[in-house]
Amino acid sequence: MSLIALQKKILHYTGKAINHFNMIAQNDNILVCLSGGKDSWAMVWALKELKARSKVRFNFTVFTLDQGQPGWDDQALKQRLEAMNLNYEVLHRDTYSIVTDKIPENKTYCSLCSRLRRGIVYRYARENGFNKVALGHHRDDLITTLLMSIFYNGAIKSMPPKLLNEDKDLIVIRPLAYVQEKDLIDFAMQMNFPIIPCNLCGSQENLQRQSVKALIHKMAQTNQKIPSNILHALSSLTPSHLMDKNYWDFKNLEREQVNGNITPFCDEQEFIQQEEDIW
Numbered sequence: 513m514s515l516i517a518l519q520k521k522i523l524h525y526t527g528k529a530i531n532h533f534n535m536i537a538q539n540d541n542i543l544v545c546l547s548g549g550k551d552s553w554a555m556v557w558a559l560k561e562l563k564a565r566s567k568v569r570f571n572f573t574v575f576t577l578d579q580g581q582p583g584w585d586d587q588a589l590k591q592r593l594e595a596m597n598l599n600y601e602v603l604h605r606d607t608y609s610i611v612t613d614k615i616p617e618n619k620t621y622c623s624l625c626s627r628l629r630r631g632i633v634y635r636y637a638r639e640n641g642f643n644k645v646a647l648g649h650h651r652d653d654l655i656t657t658l659l660m661s662i663f664y665n666g667a668i669k670s671m672p673p674k675l676l677n678e679d680k681d682l683i684v685i686r687p688l689a690y691v692q693e694k695d696l697i698d699f700a701m702q703m704n705f706p707i708i709p710c711n712l713c714g715s716q717e718n719l720q721r722q723s724v725k726a727l728i729h730k731m732a733q734t735n736q737k738i739p740s741n742i743l744h745a746l747s748s749l750t751p752s753h754l755m756d757k758n759y760w761d762f763k764n765l766e767r768e769q770v771n772g773n774i775t776p777f778c779d780e781q782e783f784i785q786q787e788e789d790i791w
């Protein structure tokens with residue numbers, strides 16, 4: 513796809529997700545997290561473009577966390593952000609030493625690393641007057657996380673496009689929720705973004721995530737709509753056809769029953785009355 517077509521496509525889907533979930537409001541001050549990877553670079557670029565075109569006035573600052581990984585080099589990243597004329601902050605916090613100290617070498621560091629990073633990002637956002645935090649997760653992250661949660665945790669949940677944090681003082685948004693990873697790979701190459709790889713830390717990618725991604729990829733070869741159907745499933749629940757008693761009152765369905773041929777076994781009040789009549 514040409515660069516122009518790719519830019520249009522990414523802006524279209526980013527704008528669509530922002531609108532659908534009302535991600536950005538007037539006077540928002542957003543901390544936009546740039547890891548240095550392809551996804552967050554595309555998010556930074558898209559938000560800059562959309563800000564220039566939007567009637568909604570909002571501000572954002574690009575935030576990069578240098579986690580002290582061996583070989584970390586952010587010179588090219590800073591130069592590119594300056595060339596884009598964007599406000600940015602690169603903060604150094606050595607979470608790498610904590611992670612390598614606590615996690616055995618053959619295990620993946622990602623879970624602890626992400627928790628530490630989230631704590632630092634939230635604290636920085638709070639202390640510097642931001643009301644929202646933007647993360648660069650894309651469509652394929654959302655659907656892979658959903659299937660991983662079903663397969664390995666027995667729960668239907670994923671990464672929401674918009675989330676109020678536990679302390680209720682920050683809203684996390686994911687403007688790339690509708691954007692396909694393959695477009696982000698192509699876009700990063702054509703835009704020549706200065707990528708900082710996430711695996712400087714030496715951590716292996718989570719094997720479960722790898723295998724679920726491979727499964728979706730394989731299924732998509734037989735039907736290319738499968739990934740977007742999985743994403744659609746996230747916004748199209750039918751509680752009456754699931755099994756969660758908190759969302760559907762299975763116990764008392766008889767009360768709703770109006771079909772003349774099938775009468776409810778017994779209404780609670782009627783049952784009490786019948787009992788009284790009998791005794």
Ligand code: SF4
Binds near residue numbers: 710
């Ligand atoms: S790959 Fe390394 S830097 Fe990236 S999340 Fe995992 S542990 Fe952290």
